[in-house]
Amino acid sequence: GAVVSQHPSWVICKSGTSVKIECRSLDFQATTMFWYRQFPKQSLMLMATSNEGSKATYEQGVEKDKFLINHASLTLSTLTVTSAHPEDSSFYICSARASYNEQFFGPGTRLTVL
Amino acid sequence: EDKVVQSPLSLVVHEGDTVTLNCSYEVTNFRSLLWYKQEKKAPTFLFMLTSSGIEKKSGRLSSILDKKELFSILNITATQTGDSAIYLCAVMSGSEKLVFGKGMKLTVNP
Numbered sequence: 001g002a003v004v005s006q007h008p009s010w011v012i013c014k015s016g017t018s019v020k021i022e023c024r025s026l027d028f029q030a031t032t033m034f035w036y037r038q039f040p041k042q043s044l045m046l047m048a049t050s051n052e053g054s055k056a057t058y059e060q061g062v063e064k065d066k067f068l069i070n071h072a073s074l075t076l077s078t079l080t081v082t083s084a085h086p087e088d089s090s091f092y093i094c095s096a097r098a099s100y101n102e103q104f105f106g107p108g109t110r111l112t113v114l
Numbered sequence: 115e116d117k118v119v120q121s122p123l124s125l126v127v128h129e130g131d132t133v134t135l136n137c138s139y140e141v142t143n144f145r146s147l148l149w150y151k152q153e154k155k156a157p158t159f160l161f162m163l164t165s166s167g168i169e170k171k172s173g174r175l176s177s178i179l180d181k182k183e184l185f186s187i188l189n190i191t192a193t194q195t196g197d198s199a200i201y202l203c204a205v206m207s208g209s210e211k212l213v214f215g216k217g218m219k220l221t222v223n224p
Contacts, residue, residue, distance in 0.1 A: 032210070043202060043214045044157070093156045095212075103148075103212060108156040 002028050002098045006106035013084055014114055020080045021109045023094030029074035030096035034103065035067075038091040050077040084113040116141040120203050120215035128223050131193050135201050135218050138185040143208025147179055147186050150202040152217070157202055160188070193222045 003026040013019050023033055031052045036044040048069050049057040056069035066088075068080040077096075081088055089112050095103040117140045127133055139147065146164045150157035161170045163179035163186060170177050174193075179186045190197055200219050204212040 034212070043216045044204075044212075046211055046213075049211065097210065102162070103206075104159070105150075105156040 002026075002096070002102070002104040004094065004096045004104045004106040006092075006094055006109050008109060009107060010110045010112075012112045012114060015085050016083055018080055018082045019084055019111060020078055021092055021094075021111075023077045023079070023096070023106050025075045025096040025098070025104075028096070028098050030077075030098065031074060032097040033071060033077040034095045034097070035069060035077075035079050036093045036095070038093060038108075044093060047079075081111065084111070086113045089113045116205070116207055116213045118203055118205050118213050118215040120201075120218050122218060123216060124219045124221075126221045126223065127193055129194055131222075132189065132191045133193060133220060135188040135190075135203075135220075136185060137187070137203030137215055139203075139205045139213075140184065141205045141207045141213060144181065145206040145208060145210070148204045148206065148212070149177055149186070149188050150204065152200045152202055160201075190220075193220075195222050195224055198222045 005024045007022045033050040035047045038044045046059050047062045050069045050071040052071045058064045071077040091108050093108040094106045097103050119138050121136045146162050148162045149160040161177045166181040174191045177188045198221050200217040202217045203215040
C-alpha cells in the first residue's frame with residue numbers, strides 16, 4: 001500500500017523558534033497533501049490543503065503566516081510552524097492523496113513548545 | 115457547514131462482545147465515507163464506502179453506508195483487547211477535504 005512518512009516524529013522546541021515538519025509520499029506521487037492538527041482527546045482538524053506548485057489553501061481560522069506550507073515536489077510537502085508558542089503544541093498529521101478518494105496518513109509529528 | 119457526528123463517543127465492553135459504531139453526516143457533494151482506527155499515532159485506514167447498501171468486510175470488522183439516511187455503521191464482532199482504540203469516521207466532500215467526526219473511544223476489557 002501507499003506509504004507516507006513524516007519527519008521528525010517528535011520535536012521539543014523553545015517558544016519563539018520555528019519548526020519544520022516534512023511529509024513525504026514514499027512510493028507514489030501526490031499532487032495534493034493535507035495537513036491536520038489533533039489536540040489531545042480531540043479529532044483531526046484540517047489546517048490546510050497543500051497543492052504541488054501552487055499556494056496552499058488554508059482553512060478558516062488558520063494563520064497562513066504562522067503555518068507556512070510548501071509543496072515543492074510531487075513527493076514532499078513541508079509545514080513550518082513559525083515563532084512557535086506553547087499553544088501550538090499539538091500532534092500534526094499529514095495525508096497524501098494517492099488517487100481519487102484515497103488519502104494515506106503519515107505517522108504524525110508530536111510538537112511540544114516549551 | 116459540513117458535519118460528521120459519531121455515537122457513542124465512548125464504549126467499554128468485554129472481550130467477545132459485538133459493538134456497533136454509528137456515524138451520521140451532512141456534507142455538500144458527498145464523495146465517500148471512510149472509517150479509521152487510531153491507536154497511538156496517526157489513523158490507519160479501515161474502509162472506504164461510496165455506495166449504499168454494500169457491506170464491506172475485513173475479518174471481524176464490517177461496515178455499511180446508507181446514503182438516503184446519511185449514516186454509516188461499523189461493526190466489530192468477537193471483540194479483542196487489541197481492538198481498543200479510537201475509531202474515526204470521516205466524510206470526503208466535493209472539495210476532496212476530509213471532515214472528521216470526534217471519534218469513538220472503544221475499550222475492550224479482558
